[in-house]
Amino acid sequence: MMISLKQLAKLCGVSEATVSKSLHNRPGVNAQTREKIKTIAKRFNYQPNALVRSIQSGKTLMIGIVCDHFKNIYAGMIMAGVQKTRFAHGYDMIVIPWGLSDTEGADIFRTFAERRVDGLLVFPPDELPTPRYIAELRRVSCPLVLIDQSWTGCEFDFVGSEDKPGASAITDHLISLGHRKIANFYYGAVTTGRSRLEGFQSAMAKAGLPVHQKWLVNIADLQHDAYVQAKQLLSREDRPTAICCFNDHIAMQVLAAAWDLKITVPAELSVAGFADLWITEDIRPRLTTIRQDGEKIGVEAAKLLLDRIKQTKKNQLDEIEPRCILLPTKLVIRDSTAQIIEK
Amino acid sequence: MMISLKQLAKLCGVSEATVSKSLHNRPGVNAQTREKIKTIAKRFNYQPNALVRSIQSGKTLMIGIVCDHFKNIYAGMIMAGVQKTRFAHGYDMIVIPWGLSDTEGADIFRTFAERRVDGLLVFPPDELPTPRYIAELRRVSCPLVLIDQSWTGCEFDFVGSEDKPGASAITDHLISLGHRKIANFYYGAVTTGRSRLEGFQSAMAKAGLPVHQKWLVNIADLQHDAYVQAKQLLSREDRPTAICCFNDHIAMQVLAAAWDLKITVPAELSVAGFADLWITEDIRPRLTTIRQDGEKIGVEAAKLLLDRIKQTKKNQLDEIEPRCILLPTKLVIRDSTAQIIEK
DNA sequence: CTGAAAGCGCTTACAG
DNA sequence: CTGAAAGCGCTTACAG
Numbered sequence: 253m254m255i256s257l258k259q260l261a262k263l264c265g266v267s268e269a270t271v272s273k274s275l276h277n278r279p280g281v282n283a284q285t286r287e288k289i290k291t292i293a294k295r296f297n298y299q300p301n302a303l304v305r306s307i308q309s310g311k312t313l314m315i316g317i318v319c320d321h322f323k324n325i326y327a328g329m330i331m332a333g334v335q336k337t338r339f340a341h342g343y344d345m346i347v348i349p350w351g352l353s354d355t356e357g358a359d360i361f362r363t364f365a366e367r368r369v370d371g372l373l374v375f376p377p378d379e380l381p382t383p384r385y386i387a388e389l390r391r392v393s394c395p396l397v398l399i400d401q402s403w404t405g406c407e408f409d410f411v412g413s414e415d416k417p418g419a420s421a422i423t424d425h426l427i428s429l430g431h432r433k434i435a436n437f438y439y440g441a442v443t444t445g446r447s448r449l450e451g452f453q454s455a456m457a458k459a460g461l462p463v464h465q466k467w468l469v470n471i472a473d474l475q476h477d478a479y480v481q482a483k484q485l486l487s488r489e490d491r492p493t494a495i496c497c498f499n500d501h502i503a504m505q506v507l508a509a510a511w512d513l514k515i516t517v518p519a520e521l522s523v524a525g526f527a528d529l530w531i532t533e534d535i536r537p538r539l540t541t542i543r544q545d546g547e548k549i550g551v552e553a554a555k556l557l558l559d560r561i562k563q564t565k566k567n568q569l570d571e572i573e574p575r576c577i578l579l580p581t582k583l584v585i586r587d588s589t590a591q592i593i594e595k
Numbered sequence: 596m597m598i599s600l601k602q603l604a605k606l607c608g609v610s611e612a613t614v615s616k617s618l619h620n621r622p623g624v625n626a627q628t629r630e631k632i633k634t635i636a637k638r639f640n641y642q643p644n645a646l647v648r649s650i651q652s653g654k655t656l657m658i659g660i661v662c663d664h665f666k667n668i669y670a671g672m673i674m675a676g677v678q679k680t681r682f683a684h685g686y687d688m689i690v691i692p693w694g695l696s697d698t699e700g701a702d703i704f705r706t707f708a709e710r711r712v713d714g715l716l717v718f719p720p721d722e723l724p725t726p727r728y729i730a731e732l733r734r735v736s737c738p739l740v741l742i743d744q745s746w747t748g749c750e751f752d753f754v755g756s757e758d759k760p761g762a763s764a765i766t767d768h769l770i771s772l773g774h775r776k777i778a779n780f781y782y783g784a785v786t787t788g789r790s791r792l793e794g795f796q797s798a799m800a801k802a803g804l805p806v807h808q809k810w811l812v813n814i815a816d817l818q819h820d821a822y823v824q825a826k827q828l829l830s831r832e833d834r835p836t837a838i839c840c841f842n843d844h845i846a847m848q849v850l851a852a853a854w855d856l857k858i859t860v861p862a863e864l865s866v867a868g869f870a871d872l873w874i875t876e877d878i879r880p881r882l883t884t885i886r887q888d889g890e891k892i893g894v895e896a897a898k899l900l901l902d903r904i905k906q907t908k909k910n911q912l913d914e915i916e917p918r919c920i921l922l923p924t925k926l927v928i929r930d931s932t933a934q935i936i937e938k
Numbered sequence: 939c940t941g942a943a944a945g946c947g948c949t950t951a952c953a954g
Numbered sequence: 955c956t957g958a959a960a961g962c963g964c965t966t967a968c969a970g
Contacts, residue, residue, distance in 0.1 A: 254708070254711070254736055256946090256947060256948085257947065257948060257949095258947070258948085266956075266957085267956065267957040267958080268947090268948075268949090268957085269949080269950085269956075269957060269958080270955085270956060270957070272948070272949060272950085273949095273950095273956095276949090280955065280956080281955070281956085282955055282956090285955080285956090297734060297736070299705065299708040299709050300709060300947090300948075301650070301709070301711060301946095301947055301948065302709040302710050302711070303646045303649050303650050303655070303710070303711060303947080303948095304650060304946085304947045304948040304949085304962085305947095305948070305949085306646050306962095307644070307646050307647060307650070307947090307948085307962050307963065307964090308947095308948070308949060308950090308961085308962050309949095309962090310962085312646070321671065321674075321675055322665060322670070322671035322672075322674040322675060322678075323668050323671035323672060323675065323873065324671075325666050325668065327665070328664065328665035328666035328667075328671070329665075329666060331664075331665040332664055332665060332666065332692075335665075335691075335692055335695060336695070339691075339695045344689055344691070344706060344710065345689065345690055345691075346687055346688065346689055346690075347688055347689075347690045348678075348682075348687070348688075349675075349678055352678060352679070352682045362642065363687060365597070365642040366642050366643060366644065366645040367645050367646070367687065368597070368644060368645070368646060391640060393597055393640070475873075479877075501877070504874075504877045504878070505877060507879070508877055508878070508879050511879040512879070530666065530818075531847075531874065534822075534844070534847045534848060534851055535847070535851070535878060536850070536851050536854040536855070599962090599963060599964085600963065600964060600965095601963070601964085609940075609941085610940065610941045610942080611941085611963090611964075611965090612940075612941055612942080612965080612966085613939085613940060613941070615964070615965060615966085616940095616965095616966095619965090621966095623939065623940080624939070624940085625939055625940090628939080628940090643963090643964075644962095644963055644964065646962095646963080646964095647946085647962085647963045647964040647965085648963095648964070648965085649946095650946050650947060650948090650963090650964085651945085651946050651963095651964070651965060651966090652946090652965095653946085
């Protein structure tokens with residue numbers, strides 16, 4: 253189907269070496285010969301076999317990325333940054349979602365190893381990693397950068413957001429609006445969830461405000477539980493005037509619960525998200541949230557990985573400590589939070 | 596870094612051939628020798644080099660996919676189906692987004708060719724394809740399946756949705772609710788947009804309802820234009836009582852415009868989407884829409900491609916006509932559409 | 939049962 | 955300027 257260099261050489265009536273040199277513009281080939289070869293190569297649509305080059309050079313110019321799934325808008329923002337950066341540096345990308353694997357990642361990492369990717373970017377799996385999984389991670393023999401969730405401490409290179417300061421900032425915003433009864437819908441299953449909860453708690457403590465246990469709601473899943481819990485919480489006599497949410501999607505569910513209970517946002521209830529997905533501007537009320545620069549996270553993660561790959565080539569990898577990059581976040585005030593109205 | 600079979604053979608004190616046979620459980624190796632080799636291979640974490648196998652077999656067990664970006668939820672649903680299917684068949688996947696390329700796809704297709712992918716799945720680019728681009732597509736020398744947009748007619752294999760019947764179904768739904776003044780926000784830049792418009796028009800014609808040109812709004816982009824146009828349209832004295840939208844995201848923008856103009860949905864205005872993304876259940880009012888089975892589209896596209904790859908192996912490709920698979924859609928009635936209230 | 943040889947598609951010294 | 959040879963990491967007939 254696709255012509256080989258050997259066949260091309262035969263067609264041109266020269267040796268394979270001459271074809272190779274011509275196509276790569278290396279010196280030592282007669283100009284006319286070179287042109288002729290190039291013309292014929294083009295006519296037969298010759299494409300050099302990258303697999304061979306990879307074997308010879310020991311570099312595939314390929315990175316692997318493992319992600320959760322493709323319906324996650326936030327992950328999509330990160331992906332965009334990763335793609336841009338890896339492309340600019342001439343790397344291609346193999347993508348494997350968690351979820352496909354039921355062996356805690358073992359087969360995913362084996363695939364990447366067999367394909368000889370030069371480096372690996374890993375999004376966190378949906379749940380907390382098992383010891384088995386961490387062990388798999390340690391066996392990976394190419395550079396590796398973790399994204400978003402920092403559950404391994406500083407054992408690996410990592411790029412994420414300043415979750416705790418971000419959560420504090422949005423809590424401060426609610427407090428400054430006069431809110432005192434503030435609930436928090438957190439997601440304890442992931443490290444970012446716990447960090448954001450800490451940020452919330454420390455801001456509340458600093459302001460001297462009490463945090464009631466009943467207003468600390470640990471969401472069981474990201475899809476529907478927040479709606480159910482919000483409906484329960486908001487149906488009670490003594491309900492909060494504001495709710496800090498783990499992310500924008502949770503906030504949307506809280507907004508939906510409030511709507512269904514005929515509680516007006518922001519007049520009767522303030523709701524705050526986290527992430528700043530594009531939907532925050534398309535829903536009503538527009539969502540107040542903390543902006544994470546997803547694309548930048550992707551860019552930095554890819555850059556860090558590419559650096560590590562370069563260092564590996566120079567055998568400098570052992571001298572280097574894991575890096576932990578946390579990107580700043582920013583409060584974006586929209587219409588879902590407002591001054592509390594005293595009755 | 597990673598041990599080679601040659602090194603492994605040396606470590607085991609046997610020939611490369613024996614190692615190869617042992618690891619692949621081929622007959623003709625002494626049981627003890629085999630076990631010893633396997634143990635040592637495991638200890639040194641030997642991973643066979645897939646690049647070599649690909650060169651030898653002429654199959655990379657790899658498919659390429661080109662998509663628009665990763666923030667598109669609908670595309671994400673399709674991706675999920677693709678991933679599931681290609682994984683189940685033992686294929687890996689290289690992903691390249693349009694957008695990275697400023698040469699109308701030429702470098703994307705070159706990359707896939709050099710990497711020797713066994714097949715290609717292509718999502719449509721954001722805009723209508725240029726002749727140059729179609730030419731690039733024709734030069735692709737591996738099996739190829741187009742997804743979602745059918746702009747090349749039936750020149751290539753294609754998997755998409757029954758857009759026209761779907762659009763008719765949702766129009767019928769609005770008509771059955773008593774609506775007579777129905778607007779349509781369509782997206783003329785893509786083939787699905789034009790098909791859905793046709794479906795709308797034919798349903799209106801069948802019901803003997805007039806379609807006013809001013810209520811046929813061609814959206815300039817998918818991000819913001821619908822909001823702007825909806826605000827204009829809905830501010831006029833003589834406004835429609837229902838709006839059919841190209842997709843759920845457009846519908847969200849129309850919903851936002853109505854909200855900002857204090858027009859109540861569905862009491863004063865019905866709004867219908869297309870796609871049935873997960874957000875349709877999280878927003879208020881919940882969106883009436885046409886469900887496309889995105890995952891199934893992905894599954895079918897991947898299956899078709901895998902079939903074609905098999906046929907290529909058997910050299911049967913020329914005997915075969917391009918296939919055009921259109922998957923059925925389904926009306927999902929929620930809260931954004933309702934009986935018209937006569938004043 | 940075991941291993942030497944040829945070959946996949948290329949590149950890179952090295953002769954001529 | 956041109957090409958024969960060796961080698962990348964494997965697998966697959968084929969001798970022994």
